Each structure stands twice: as C-alpha cells, then as structure tokens.
Amino acid sequence: MFRLANPNRFMHWSGKLLPWCAVSTALLLAIGTWLALFVAPADYQQGEAVRIMYVHVPAAWMASFVYAMMAISSAVALIWRHPVADIAARESAPLGAGFTLLCLVSGSLWGEPMWGTWWVWDARLTSVLVLFFLYLGYIALVNAFDEPTRGARAGAILALVGAVNLPIIKFSVDWWNTLHQPASVFRIGGPTIDPAMLWPLLIMAVGFTFFYVTLLLVRMRSALMAAKLRALRLQQSLAA
C-alpha cells in the first residue's frame, strides 16, 4: 500500500494492470450477459422479466461495495496522508453513484411489470435512494472548493461520517417500513435461488467488480496526469 503512495510507481503498476482488467471485464460481462439472456431459465412466475435481476443485483451489490471502498480509501488518506488513496476515494464516488442509479432504474423497470408500480416506499428501495443522495452530497462537497486538496480532505471526513451513519439509516429505515406496512408481498427469489440462475448472477457480479476496477484505474490515471499537467503549466508560467 505504501509503495503505491508514489504517483509515478502507481502509474507504472496501474498501466501494466489495466489491460488485464479491461480484458477480464469484457470477457466476464460478455459470458455473463450470454448466460443471463439465453442460458438461464425464465422464472416460473415472473417469466422473462426475471433477467433484469442479472443487472439489478450486481448493481445493488456494487453500490454498497463502492461506498465501502470509498470509506476505506478516505480513512487511509486521512490517517497516512496517502495521496493516491485520496484520488481513489474521489474518483470512486461518481462510479458508485452510477451503480446506485443503475440499481434504482433497473429496479424500477423490474417493479413495474412485477408489482405494478414504478416505486414503492419499501425499506430496501428507500435506503438505496438515501445512499444515492450520500454519493451526490460527497461529489458536491469535493467539487465545492477552489483548492482541490481542501475538497479531498473534507470529502474524506464526510465519507467516514456517512460510513458510520449508513448502518443506522439502513436499520432505522427497515424498522420504519415494518412498523407502517403489513408484511411485504414482494419477496422475490430469496436464498433458495436455483444454481442455473446463481451462476450467471455470480459471473455478472465479478464482471461488474472488474468493470469498476478498470474504470477506477482509468479515472485515477487521468486525474494524476491532469495534476501533473497543472504542475507543469504552473512551472512554465513561473519560468516565463
């Protein structure tokens, strides 16, 4: 971890790693999509619409995974002043927000044929929506300062406060829902999912993770290059 604190060394390693990640992403997503669309059976109750699951569930998983990554990178950045961790946290946020939005939209599209409505104030839906707003708040805060390092430091503290609060919000929202609504009618799948559906799902999930890592590396590399460019320009203007 500390060896990667040097941006030049990070650029070297990430440059080597990037093609492998990109190829794995493409392969896994292609295989996963093929399995999900053509091989996996249709659900006896939901018919073909169940295939939305292969996008929706990995996206939901990534939404919380990326937040966890963001919080860990923020902690590393705050504790050890690790410059690359700072960038990792900042560049993860838009990706996480994207996965969260994908989860919400695909869930909405799934809900319409299944439950007959685009949106329900169900505990799970609501906590994902709150997570989306936490991402938006983080992105807004990081970009609200003229000085980029200020934004990163403030964002790191916010990410950690959010990480402490997220379980509390999740738990309270769960409870709020069970108090005010009768038992949910829409329990889909459950843990008794058939292996024929489980395998495509797992492959898609790993594919999504590689997709995130690939995009994150690309974003971090371009952020580092942009910082270098800024420094060079500053040097030039000082010399001139």
Added chain:
Amino acid sequence: MVVAFFVLTVILFPFGVGPEPELLQRIAAGIVWVTALLAALLSLERLFQSDYEDGSLEALALLPLPLEIQVLAKCLAHWLVSGLPLTLVAPLLGLLLHLDAAGYPALMLGMALGTPVLSLLGAVGAALCLGARRGGVLLSLLVLPLYIPVLIFGVAAIEAEIGGFGPRPHLLLLAALLILALTLVPFAAAGALRQALE
C-alpha cells in the same frame, strides 16, 4: 426567527392539504417533525461561518481548550436557540393540527432528545462546508440524509403512543442516537475545522 419559520411552515400545511381535522390529525406528527428538521437546518450555516470569516476561529483553535470541547459548546448554543424553542412550541403546533392528546408527551420527549442530535450532526456539516461555494445548499444536501433516523424514531414514538404501544423503545433509540452523536461528532467536527484552517 427559527420559531417563526417553524410556525409559519407548519401553518402552510393546512392550506396545502386542506383543513379537514381527520387528515391533519393523521399527518400532524410527521409535519411537526419534518418542519423541525428544516428549521434546525436553517440556522446551521452560520454556526462557524462568521468565526471563520473574521479569523476568530483560528484564535479559538490556538486556545489550550481542545477544539472538540469548543464544538460541543457551539452545538449547545445552537440547540439553546433552535432545538429548545422548537421543543417548547411543538405542543402548540400539535394543538393547531389536532394531534391526538395521547401523543403530546412523546412529542415533547422525542423533540427534547432528537433536536440535540440535529444540532450535533449539523455541526459536522457546517464545519465541512466552511469556505465552500454555495455553502447553504450544499449543507442541506449533506445533512438531510443523515437526519432521517431522527425523523423516523421521532415520528414512530408519537404514533406508538397514540396506538397504545408505548413510545419507550423509540425514545430509548433516540437517546442512543444522542449518546452516539455526543461521543463521535466532536471529533469529526473538530477534524473538519482543522482541515478548514490549514
């Protein structure tokens, strides 16, 4: 000021949803709590802003008194001018909205436990937004999602009391949130202030 905003906003609701007592009675607890959240948010932006602008925050940071304690003092001051008056006015607004008579103790107790949490969480947001562009809007985007648990347990306590279940578990949870915020917020807010001063 905060109280005037609180009362005015609550008064807007009967105009918006209609004056039927049954309807108002049903949503009274939610209206009072949501409005209290917004009213607490209103004055948060100024919590550290003027001290930051005129430089007295830097002088405060140099004091031998830890910044964490000063944050707690700031939160207490904010609560005394926003949370406490809101708690005292809330029963009157409940009366206007035909809140069920059984709900008043839970409303008062819940507000007394919940509004300090609003001030504490808000202090972290206010400290993070120092020197940011469009600080006010940003602050509400940061803080409102974090307020959701307080809203849920505050309203749930009132509804449980009216429903005859007893508000105790919800009030205990609000107290737990308060204790958690009291222990963690000073460190987060003081950290945010330090990075703002660097």
